[in-house]
Amino acid sequence: MISPGTSLNALQKALRGGEISPLEVIKYYAGRMDELNPQLNALLSYDRETALSAAAKADISLPLGGLPIAIKDNICRKGITTSCASRMLENFCSPYNATAVEKLLAAGAIPFGRANMDEFAMGSSGENSAYGSTRNPADLQHVPGGSSSGSAAAVAAGLIPAALGSDTGGSVRQPASHCGVVGLKPTYGRISRYGLVAFASSLDQIGTLTHSVEDAALLLGILCGHDEKDSTSSQEPVPDFVSGLHDSISNMRIGLPREYTGGGNAKPVSSALEAATKALQDAGAEICEISLPHAEAAVASYYIIACAEASSNLARYDGIRYGHRSRLTHDPDALFSLSRAEGFGEEVKRRIILGTYVLSGGYYDAYYARAQKARALVAQDFAKAFSELGVQLILGPVAPTPAPNLHAVDMTPLQTYLADIYTVPANLAGLPAISVPTPQSGLPVGVQLLAPHFEEARLLRAAATLEQSWK
């Protein structure tokens, strides 16, 4: 009755129709985890007994009653380790729930499984986890993408029907594309960041990984809303994202930036983009070529801003109040430096050092201030496209290639950063964006849609149209 690809929506119908019980649902996914997690390493831990006792009390009349959802390990759950896949937080037991987790619980969902990730959400392959790489379920020799590597792989392999992730520069959309699931990053501020361990606070946003666009809409409706514990969370009204999902997109104008279709894309990525263009046209949308003249500035601007904010946010890990503490010294200053040296992995150190450098005396204007101005230019490109050029959505690739091989050791850090070219602009500009899988014979490839601020309903409608056209 349940299969690895069963959606939340289908599970909910089966639960409410009495075809299956909440206990059977948890047993099914726990069985999948036992069988497949040893090879995938998608989940850092999963507590079957706690999930079963939640299932025994589940109220299936609630909006997510009895539905299990995995949580990326940088989103706090009370009484449970939240490690950010870092040695630094190996023994950190969160004293409170993130607001997103509170909302899932209030809607009757059962959080089940701590999803592996790149350490502190820094990376795009899943290989920066202190607890081992996650594998891509489509081909174990390939990376799942990152940083929400475990969330994407767990959903793709049917270890769980849906997962929360976080997206600072593409960390939900890119692994969704590489694993063949739907990855939604809402507008900045749509979902409260309270209890999401901070990486880059002006870019971070919680998102969802699901089998279907409808499931993304269902979860978004639950997770959105203003939270007085996060002053940047939005006061915008929360519409019903599910009800208009299958309305026509006839006459919708969708922009295809010429900067996104150049020779830098691998063949399967170009083909996926062509297929999406055709599917949207067949549904009555008008696809028009547009230009985002500052597209090239996005990666440079992003890495300066993200690393600067990270260097500040990660200053809290000092080995005193929580987190790893070095045993090698009793000197107070050395205690900080050694605790951080032992607790952080290579990529985290690299980004803290880069961020510290661009904020340091004499370089602030040359790097940080300039990057924030370039960010404004990137955002203005989108604003112009959505106003002057009159497009309602933008279509593009998610990543220039399908999932790379594991251990691509010949790549320099800069080369891996450059592959974020299509995902970082949505974070810089705060826009909602979604990755939708395309039909493939080889490795999965998604396409991306972007919308103006708070237009998730429109974004999801076009994404559902794409999904439907390939059924």
Added chain:
Amino acid sequence: MSDKMQQPHPAIDVAYIARLAKIKLSEEEQSRLTRDLEQILDYVQQLEKWDTQHIEPMYHPIPTFDALRPDVPGESLSADAALGNAPQQEDGQFCVPKVVESAH
């Protein structure tokens, strides 16, 4: 775009930056990070191509106004919960290495 020549970035003193960031780096890490940072900073020099003289820096992606809430006391973490993750604690307080030498 201005066609001003791009200036090479100044030499990076990673050891100094690591002291600011309070991360002890090995010699090997220092040389690897120096190489990585030089490459990354060379790349970000391209931002000089764009004329940003009259552009306001964008510190936040969404304009937010009036994010204040009423100042009323609410629940907060208990001392026990706040100390629960401390690597070392005693008598309801965080333990830190001795900062001031004793007088005797």
